[in-house]
Amino acid sequence: MRELACRKCKTLTTEKTCPNDGSTELSKEWSGLIIVINPDRSQVAKTLGITKQGRYALKVS
Numbered sequence: 001m002r003e004l005a006c007r008k009c010k011t012l013t014t015e016k017t018c019p020n021d022g023s024t025e026l027s028k029e030w031s032g033l034i035i036v037i038n039p040d041r042s043q044v045a046k047t048l049g050i051t052k053q054g055r056y057a058l059k060v061s
């Protein structure tokens with residue numbers, strides 16, 4: 001099953017709510033998978049404002 005991306009924080013999930021912030025605003029329309037292992041050292045994570053490790057979508061529409 002394709003994962004859903006949270007519109008607020010871009011976290012990917014197969015749940016009905018975002019595990020990060022509890023949002024139910026999840027979208028099937030996303031692209032660009034980013035896996036953040038060490039947010040402190042990841043330039044991409046900083047650019048996107050990601051502070052926790054996890055899997056994120058680059059773009060959510």
Ligand SMILES: [Zn+2]
Pocket residue numbers: 006007008009010011018019020021022023
């Ligand atoms: Zn979220």
